[in-house]
Amino acid sequence: xxxxxxxxxxxxxxxxxxxxxxxxxxxxxxxxxxxxxxxxxxxxxxxxxxxxxxxxxxxxxxxxxxxxxxxxxxxxxxxxxxxxxxxxxxxxxxxxxxxxxxxxxxxxxxxxxxxxxxxxxxxxxxxxxx
Numbered sequence: 001x002x003x004x005x006x007x008x009x010x011x012x013x014x015x016x017x018x019x020x021x022x023x024x025x026x027x028x029x030x031x032x033x034x035x036x037x038x039x040x041x042x043x044x045x046x047x048x049x050x051x052x053x054x055x056x057x058x059x060x061x062x063x064x065x066x067x068x069x070x071x072x073x074x075x076x077x078x079x080x081x082x083x084x085x086x087x088x089x090x091x092x093x094x095x096x097x098x099x100x101x102x103x104x105x106x107x108x109x110x111x112x113x114x115x116x117x118x119x120x121x122x123x124x125x126x127x128x129x130x
Contacts, residue, residue, distance in 0.1 A: 004053045008045055015042035016102050023098035046074075 002010075018039035025031035054066040084097045 004049045004056070008049050008053065011042045011045040011049075015039055018042060019098060020102040023095065023102065026098075 015038075018035050022032070022035045022039065026035065051067060051070065054070065055063050058066055087097050088094050
């Protein structure tokens, strides 16, 4: 088993590559369908693995609080859609929107790997003490 953290690391990487590939190849209808599916597939881990990882990290005592913060963050991010539309309308292209999204996805990519490994080691150490 590769674990939740490594699975999320892979999924975030696939998502970032998918967004970049959509920017490069998205004008072709076949590539658009294939790459959109790849990006949406990677988005699924946010709703399946991330809440479980939060529970593992912070325990069940704060599960509801963490879930509320997580859903609020997703809703707040949805408010950026008008900003993306404005960027597309002013430039006449989606290029900037896709490049910013791909860059944001990969900016945290190395940090996620380091933090995930550290959290996994902490959990192992805590389980050995208990």
